[in-house]
Structures are given as structure tokens and as C-alpha cells.
Amino acid sequence: MKINTLEKYQASYKQGIEEPEIFWQNIANHFDWSQKWNSVCEYDMHEAQFSWFKGGKTNITENCIDRHLKTKSNQTAIIFEPNSPKEVATHITYKNLHQKVCKMANALLSVGIKKGDRVAIYLPMIPELAISVLACARIGAIHSVIFAGFSSSALAARINDSECKIVITADGGFRGNKSIDLKSIVDEALIACPCVQNVLVAERTNTEISMLAKRDIYLKDILSKVSDKHKAEPMDSEDPLFILYTSGSTGKPKGMVHTTGGYMVYTAYTFKNVFAYEPGDVYWCTADIGWITGHSYILYGPLLNGATSIMFEGIPTYPNPGRFWDIVDKFKVNQFYTAPTAIRALAKEPLTYVNKYSLNSLKVIGSVGEPINEEAWQWYHKNIGKETCPVVDTWWQTETGGILISPIPNISPQIPTYATTPLPGVQPVLMDDNGDEIKELEGEGRLCIKSPWPSIARTIWGDHKRYKETYFTAYPGYYFTGDGALRNREGMYRITGRVDDVIIVSGHNLGTAPIEDAINEHPEIAESAIVGFPHEIKGKALYGFVTLKTPVEDTEKLKEAINKLISSKIGPIAKLDKIQFTNGLPKTRSGKIMRRILRKIAEGNAGDLGDISTLLNPEVVEHIKNGSEY
Numbered sequence: 001m002k003i004n005t006l007e008k009y010q011a012s013y014k015q016g017i018e019e020p021e022i023f024w025q026n027i028a029n030h031f032d033w034s035q036k037w038n039s040v041c042e043y044d045m046h047e048a049q050f051s052w053f054k055g056g057k058t059n060i061t062e063n064c065i066d067r068h069l070k071t072k073s074n075q076t077a078i079i080f081e082p083n084s085p086k087e088v089a090t091h092i093t094y095k096n097l098h099q100k101v102c103k104m105a106n107a108l109l110s111v112g113i114k115k116g117d118r119v120a121i122y123l124p125m126i127p128e129l130a131i132s133v134l135a136c137a138r139i140g141a142i143h144s145v146i147f148a149g150f151s152s153s154a155l156a157a158r159i160n161d162s163e164c165k166i167v168i169t170a171d172g173g174f175r176g177n178k179s180i181d182l183k184s185i186v187d188e189a190l191i192a193c194p195c196v197q198n199v200l201v202a203e204r205t206n207t208e209i210s211m212l213a214k215r216d217i218y219l220k221d222i223l224s225k226v227s228d229k230h231k232a233e234p235m236d237s238e239d240p241l242f243i244l245y246t247s248g249s250t251g252k253p254k255g256m257v258h259t260t261g262g263y264m265v266y267t268a269y270t271f272k273n274v275f276a277y278e279p280g281d282v283y284w285c286t287a288d289i290g291w292i293t294g295h296s297y298i299l300y301g302p303l304l305n306g307a308t309s310i311m312f313e314g315i316p317t318y319p320n321p322g323r324f325w326d327i328v329d330k331f332k333v334n335q336f337y338t339a340p341t342a343i344r345a346l347a348k349e350p351l352t353y354v355n356k357y358s359l360n361s362l363k364v365i366g367s368v369g370e371p372i373n374e375e376a377w378q379w380y381h382k383n384i385g386k387e388t389c390p391v392v393d394t395w396w397q398t399e400t401g402g403i404l405i406s407p408i409p410n411i412s413p414q415i416p417t418y419a420t421t422p423l424p425g426v427q428p429v430l431m432d433d434n435g436d437e438i439k440e441l442e443g444e445g446r447l448c449i450k451s452p453w454p455s456i457a458r459t460i461w462g463d464h465k466r467y468k469e470t471y472f473t474a475y476p477g478y479y480f481t482g483d484g485a486l487r488n489r490e491g492m493y494r495i496t497g498r499v500d501d502v503i504i505v506s507g508h509n510l511g512t513a514p515i516e517d518a519i520n521e522h523p524e525i526a527e528s529a530i531v532g533f534p535h536e537i538k539g540k541a542l543y544g545f546v547t548l549k550t551p552v553e554d555t556e557k558l559k560e561a562i563n564k565l566i567s568s569k570i571g572p573i574a575k576l577d578k579i580q581f582t583n584g585l586p587k588t589r590s591g592k593i594m595r596r597i598l599r600k601i602a603e604g605n606a607g608d609l610g611d612i613s614t615l616l617n618p619e620v621v622e623h624i625k626n627g628s629e630y
């Protein structure tokens with residue numbers, strides 16, 4: 001499974017393309033299956049139908065935990081580092097993890113959850129989050145982790161979309177010097193969620209919360225009654241493992257469905273190779289398990305490799321901006337994986353926060369979630385990697401399940417700001433404006449993938465038509481990523497950013513439509529359009545152009561009200577940095593908002609708008625350019 005030379009990478013790449021079935025089968029053979037598959041891969045890129053290891057049966061938690069008990073039962077599987085450095089870290093060994101996951105599995109069964117049921121998990125980054133995810137997988141329930149920064153309405157929409165039977169939450173969570181009342185957010189959400197029968201509550205902040213009789217149960221109360229032994233449910237390779245919501249260009253979030261066998265094989269393989277993981281290494285990914293990075297590269301990928309993975313509850317700047325580096329030294333972290341937004345935020349702080357620490361345990365440092373700018377890359381490479389650690393700029397998506405494009409440390413070359421080369425089995429292509437593949441090595445276009453890899457999402461929960469239309473119709477026969485990219489003459493890829501109405505703010509994917517819908521609910525607002533503009537730390541920030549039904553006096557108050565509305569409908573992550581009130585939005589003759597023009601104005605390039613004479617209302621452009629607010 002290990003790529004240890006450039007020749008091995010090249011040979012694996014070649015085989016992954018020419019003989020994908022043999023290539024992936026050899027990797028899948030490293031895992032425990034209770035029944036072997038009948039076919040490695042069957043697919044139809046036009047109908048968006050994929051199956052990997054069809055007919056095979058396995059349980060991913062047996063491969064994540066039980067398989068390691070013979071040799072690693074006393075090795076730490078998960079290190080939980082609490083928000084406050086004053087609180088002691090918890091080391092959960094593989095043996096402990098096995099007991100805890102079995103207990104939680106029995107707890108879920110005891111409240112009537114069975115294979116195929118959906119379980120919403122709305123928890124802070126505490127061990128119960130990892131344990132709940134794995135417990136669902138163990139009994140075959142489909143976990144739907146919802147990031148604990150989402151508001152009650154966003155939570156309700158996700159719970160209802162997949163009709164979750166229970167919610168696992170906590171009394172509250174700590175983040176920096178704040179605490180968040182998660183249980184009251186759940187209570188509010190559940191007013192609109194008739195499908196939820198029970199709420200299981202973990203205790204973290206020990207704050208007073210309301211518990212609804214019969215519905216709400218403290219986790220400790222059921223855990224104390226159930227056994228710590230559980231035989232994992234054999235799952236078909238194509239049984240859904242989880243749903244994870246991601247923003248789309250249109251209103252409703254998309255519940256991406258990942259299945260068992262292919263996801264297992266792909267996350268394990270890519271974890272091992274992209275991070276050059278060696279037995280005994282301590283690995284840390286700073287993401288939240290509420291996002292795909294946390295699913296694939298805090299939990300599944302590392303545990304499938306019998307690794308030690310750190311789960312950090314807090315934020316990079318609490319109690320001071322040296323916290324990440326303190327944790328790296330404290331646990332002698334070997335692989336460190338974070339997002340450009342965190343790198344940029346920490347690079348702005350005095351270097352003394354870094355130089356207090358040795359960081360000499362680090363072997364590989366990684367980046368994910370958005371394009372990393374040259375300055376941030378260089379700072380990271382120099383000050384954190386001490387110019388010796390390879391930087392892996394990993395490109396992938398919620399939909400891809402695992403990393404598709406990345407350097408292999410110490411093996412394939414790295415270039416700042418380039419995700420570089422595809423991993424074995426992955427065939428990226430660039431499409432030109434006519435929808436044709438760019439055949440020359442050097443070029444720039446829309447990034448598509450030519451053939452399936454094992455962890456490609458199988459569908460959007462309850463809406464296969466939308467899945468097909470979103471990803472497989474723009475370029476028939478290809479998976480369309482929604483990203484633009486360029487390729488240099490060595491065949492290396494640099495991702496340039498989204499080409500649709502998704503904006504990545506601080507590494508979080510935000511669809512513009514749901515934010516606009518939230519704003520438009522305000523009684524004084526007629527219409528709105530959101531675009532992104534460059535931001536020093538967040539990468540991109542949100543700029544809202546808003547038209548009012550009638551002019552208002554106190555525009556500052558209205559701006560505050562808009563952001564409050566967005567926080568309550570989606571979450572604070574979607575708040576606007578700039579709001580401009582306008583007397584209209586530029587539209588095409590068919591009534592479509594011309595975001596391209598708004599984007600240019602927001603980016604400060606109003607001098608370069610091109611031909612606007614074909615607009616329905618070119619006069620509003622002048623008005624917006626003048627920045628006038630009624």
C-alpha cells in the first residue's frame with residue numbers, strides 16, 4: 001500500500017489508470033472483509049451510478065478498531081486535547097476506544113436505532129463525537145454530523161432532510177473563551193422536527209439545560225446500563241456509511257452520501273501515502289469532525305491505519321496564538337494538517353509565538369480547504385516546516401470523500417500554491433469554454449475527473465436527479481468539481497477557486513443562495529446578491545448588495561439586523577463583512593442577476609466591467625459603483 005519511491009508512485013499511477021480493478025483490489029485486500037466482493041467497480045458516469053467492491057461485506061469499525069486489538073490494544077488511538085490548556089488531555093487507547101464504541105453502539109440499539117436509520121450528531125469536538133460516529137457505523141446506522149456552529153434552523157433543515165430519528169448533542173461546548181449552549185439550539189430546532197424521537201445528551205459544560213421528559217436522555221444514564229461488548233453489523237460495501245451536508249449553488253444543502261467499502265479503502269490508502277504515516281507517528285488534523293476533513297482524516301483514515309490521531313476542542317488563538325505549536329511540541333506531532341485561513345491568521349502574529357517551540361517532531365505539514373496563497377505557503381514552509389518538512393497542499397471535496405490531488409512527501413515534487421499531481425487512480429482533466437478536454441499539458445480551465453475513484457459520493461440523499469445534474473451534466477461523461485484550475489508544463493495542477501456560486505470563507509463552503517434567502521426574509525428588503533471578495537485572513541469574505549423596498553433612515557441598524565438574521569438562519573460563519581444598499585441589482589434581459597459585475601465591484605475592479613450595454617438596467621451599475629446608499 002505504501003508509495004516509497006517515485007518509481008512506485010509512477011507505477012501505481014499507471015496501474016490505477018490502466019488496470020484500476022487490479023490496483024484497488026490489491027489495496028482492499030489489506031482489510032478484513034466477512035465476505036469478498038463480486039466485482040471491484042461498476043459505473044455509469046452519465047447516470048451517476050457507482051459501486052465499488054459490490055457484494056463485499058465488512059464493518060468499517062472492525063477495520064478501524066478490532067483489527068488493531070491484537071497488536072495495538074494499549075496504543076493511543078485518539079488524544080483529546082481540551083479547549084483549555086489547563087485541563088488534562090485524555091488518551092484513548094484502541095482497547096478503550098473499542099469498549100466505548102461498543103457501549104455507545106449498545107446505547108443506540110437500546111433507544112431503538114437500527115441499521116439504516118439516520119442519526120444526527122451535533123456535538124463539539126469532544127470524544128463523544130468520535131465515539132458516536134463510530135458507534136453508528138458499528139450498528140449500520142447512517143451518521144449525519146452537523147457542525148456545531150450551525151444555527152437551529154440550519155440544524156432543523158438537515159435533520160428533516162434525512163429524517164433523523166435521534167440527535168446526539170451536549171449541554172454545551174467550549175471554544176476559546178466562549179461557551180455555546182448547544183442543547184438550547186437543539187431544543188429550538190426540534191420544534192420543527194417531528195421525526196426526532198430522542199435526544200441523547202453528553203455533558204461537557206455542565207450548564208443547566210432543560211430536559212424534555214421521555215425525549216431527552218443523558219448519555220451517561222444509558223451508557224451505565226449497557227454492555228461494552230458488541231458484535232459489529234456486517235455491512236454491504238454499498239450500504240451508506242454517512243451523510244454529510246455541503247452547500248450548493250441553490251438553496252437546499254446537499255446531503256452527500258458516502259458508502260462503506262470504497263470510502264474505507266480510499267481514505268486508508270490516501271492517509272497513509274499523503275501523510276507518509278509510519279507506525280508510532282502522532283498525527284494531528286486541526287479540522288472539526290463536522291466537516292469532511294474531520295471524517296476522513298481525523299477519524300476513518302488514521303484509525304484504519306492504526307494511527308494516533310489528535311482531536312482538539314479549541315481554536316488556534318486561545319489562550320494565545322502559540323496554542324497550535326504548543327500542542328505540536330506537547331505531543332511530538334509528526335504530521336500536522338490545517339487550513340490556509342489558520343495559517344494566515346497565525347502568520348500575522350509575532351514570530352515569537354512560533355519560535356518558543358522546537359517543532360522538531362514535524363515530518364510533514366499539510367494544507368486543505370481553499371487555495372493557499374504563496375505568502376502563506378512560504379511562511380508555513382519556513383517557520384513551521386523549518387524548510388525541511390514537505391508541504392502537502394491537498395485538493396479534494398466533501399463529494400470526493402478523500403484527497404485526489406496532492407504531493408507525496410519526499411517523493412513527488414512540490415511547488416508553492418500547487419496541489420501538484422493526482423494520486424493513483426485519479427484522472428483530472430481541464431475543460432475549455434466549449435466543453436472540450438484541453439489536451440495540451442499547459443492550460444487553464446474547469447476541473448473535471450474522468451473516471452471514478454472508490455470514495456466518490458454515491459448520491460445526494462433523497463435526490464439522485466440533483467446529484468446527476470450538479471456533477472455529471474455540465475460535461476457529460478465526467479465528474480465536474482465546480483473548481484477552476486491551471487496545469488503547468490509538468491502536468492501539475494493549481495486550483496484557482498470555485499467557478500460556481502459557492503464561496504469559501506475561512507475554509508467553509510458557503511452557497512450564496514441560502515444566505516440571500518435568509519436576507520430576503522427581512523420585511524424591509526426587496527432583493528439581495530452575495531459575492532466574495534479577497535480577505536487577508538479568511539481568503540474570501542462576503543459582500544452583500546441589498547435593495548430595499550423603501551429607503552430607511554438607520555442603515556447601520558439594518559446592517560446589524562441582516563447579520564443577525566443570517567446568524568439565526570445559517571450560523572455566524574455566513575455573516576457579511578460588507579453590505580451595500582443599492583437601488584437595484586444589475587440584471588440580464590431575462591432577469592438573471594449579473595454576479596460577474598457585482599464581483600468585480602466588490603473586488604475593487606469596477607474599472608474593468610466589460611460591456612454592460614446588454615443589461616436590462618445598466619444605470620444601476622453606475623449607482624453601485626458610486627457606492628451610493630439611497
Ligand code: PRX
Nearest residue numbers: 368369370371393394395396397398495509
Ligand atoms: O474549491 C475547492 C476547495 O474546497 C472545495 C471543497 O470544499 P469542501 O467540500 O468543504 O471540502 C473541503 C475539504 C476537503 C473545493 O471544491 N479546496 C479544497 N482543498 C483545496 C481547495 N482549493 C484549493 N486548494 C486546495 N488544496
